[in-house]
Amino acid sequence: MTRSLMVRPTLATIDAAGHANMVQLVQLRWLAVAGQLATILLTQAYFQIRLPMVAMLGVLSGLVLLNAASLALLRSIGPITNGALFGALLLDVAALTAQLYLSGGATNPFVSLFLLQVVLGSVLLDRWSSWMLVAATSIAFALLTAFYRPITLPPTIDRSLFELHVQGMWVCFALVAVLLVLFVSRINANLRLQDIRLAAVQRQAVEEEHIVRIGMLASGAAHELGTPLSSLAVILGDWRHVDAIAHDPDLVRDVEVMQAEIQRCKAIVTSILMSSGDPRGEEAAATTVRHLFTRIVADWSKARDFKPVRYDDRFGVDVPIASDVVLQQAVFNLLDNAAEVSPGGFDVMLSREDDMLVLTVRDQGPGFAPEQLDNLGKPYNSRKGELGRGLGLYLVGNVARKLGGTLEARNAATGAEVTIRLPLAAIRLGSKVDVR
Template identity: 25%
Template sequence: MSDMPSRKPIPSSPNTENLRRLVLVRAATITLQCVLVGFAVVVLKFTLPIAPLLLVSCLLMMFNGFTVLRLRHARHGWTVPNGEIALQLAVDITAHATWLFFLGGGTNPMVSWFLVPLAVAAAMLPSRLTWLLTLYTLTIYGLLLFYYMPVSGPVGAPERAFQFHTVGMWLSFVVAALIVAGLVARIGAQLRKRDRELALAREDDLRNEQLMGVAILAAGVAHRLATPLNTMTLLVEEMQSEVGEAGPLSQDLNLLHKQLAGCKQILGLLRAQADSPKPCPVTQAIPALLDDWQLLRPNARPILRVLGIDAAPMCVWDFSLRQAMLNLLDNAADAAEGQSVEIEVDWRGDRLILAILDRGPGFDGRAARHADGAFMTSKAKLGMGVGIHLANASIEKAKGSLRWLQRAGGGTRTEIVLPLVGKAVKYSGA
């Protein structure tokens, strides 16, 4: 299963999320401006050029719709560069400047709205693009001080013009402050989350490199063990022929011969791991795994229960994943101390759930956990605990997960969740 690629949706890039936020802010801006213009005309009786203002709003809404279509393409892997974000902000600045041209230019209290796209640019874009947008905004603001259409206030109430201007300044500041605070806070949270994810990814890579170093060293040692294992096998066979089947050491020699055969089989699998593993039904893979395990643990008493009721799915296990399962079975057998080890196999959708249950001492919930989430058993506390780490790393590499649970009545339940590949096949029994 670890070698089969899984088709996943392409995650959103930071700029894609930023562009999505710009669409929402632009929609809110258009709505608010239309509401303010309608309030000024209907309630405050201002004389405003409605036709050009509506044209600007319609053009900006059309551009926002185009941006929404652009976001749909971004889901299929199209990147959103920084230049595109800068262009989006430049369009917002231009549209707001056009609004202000018909609404009094630099005398309009809504001129402070220019700070919103600049604050967004400072949070999203590199300094070069931010300074370019700042220069563009300052140029437009300077032009609006001299070129604009004056606004005609309510007839017969010129003394209230300053009051309207003050209230407009307050309202503009409040809305701009809320948008800047909310948007920049979200962007900052996204950046902090991304930094945490990068730090965790670096830690995982470092841990996996260390574990792979141990695995490579073990592979080299296994290669050198082939010759002494063959020598010991020949010596044991000669001793068996001399002692005979009824000799006092025949039982021990037979056990030793089985152990050597199991070691040679593991070395053979290690040498063959470069070959692509072939898919097989889960109901065949699990018994084959237990057969290999019992070559090295002849006294173990596994009890297999197949809980899946649908057709048995196909799976592909490489050498490292098989070794991870064997390590976990060894831990369960050590904890059981002569008692049987139960194995439950179930499949739901595209996931395989393999549970290893023992009646050992279990844990009380105070056991330490490593940074990688791997549970440290008492055996790992006494020794290196490399098997636990290697098992966890191999299962994570296979896009799976590993967890330990307290078992009702005492003991531990070790759950391995792995992805399945291929089609289901008919299965007639456990």
């Protein structure tokens, strides 16, 4: 079972509702064009009722052009605004009014199609524009009661005009009912999708706020730890010159171990200050993909004194990138997690998929619990009950999201497998992306 945390930027979802609503209008307009064309041809050929064919087909041509303009708007970069939807619906009302004027006005049973426009407006538009559409359809209906071209029945029709009107009303009712069911069902699906996207954005905002709090706490702690670590380094340096210690090899080794651990702590503090934008941090250095990840794995293995790391470089042609300390720390978190559950060793594979960098860490541990995979990307998601555990993958996922990448986790045949995919464009040398 695989779980993927899609952590691509969500800015593209802002205009999703307007875009989807315009798509619905385009689809309904195609149905309207087909239905009107079929009705006109049936009336002319079967009932032999003479209609102003040139004018009515001209209105249909206008609807086709309107759909072409709507499709062009959908392909544009700009957002689909309420004004654009309102204008499109007003043009639909104008086209329907023209067709009804040419075919009996308010006596035409299809005059009830105005209600469909009102329903569309109430669902798609803001409140003020919905009421404007109600006013427009009401005025159009009122004008059609006085101004229209009457329909003259041929002598071959033995039914009365009223009987034909009732039959037309039934056809209109069925048509409106079918269109409303189709439209409302699709709109509900769009609204559910929009709710899902909104919930994802809200969850991401909460997680980012949590990350900010962690970063502020870590930055503050780093500043506070700088002075005592420096003091301890000076004291240990002095101890090495004390006769009682200098002549005892065991004590000398202990002092050296303590000095190495202090240097490691100072390096961690420096990394935190760099990632938080502290002026004492250094700018990201120029490097390459292969050099960076080979160094990260080597540095991690040396710092943790963890030898059984099997590193497989399948990246291919090297690419110049910027060495960012936050990305390095994210990889460190992945390796720390693997070493914790797989002390006998684990595999690290660097590869490339098109324009994506792929880093996979496969351990020999017990794997992920089902609830961990279901909650991938959430903080404190750990099978251990200890307070504060389960932040490693959470931090890795946020780094990947900032870079426009993905984090995936699954249980392999033996152990677990975690994969991060990052677009090379986001970490390429000269990129403006900031992962802090």
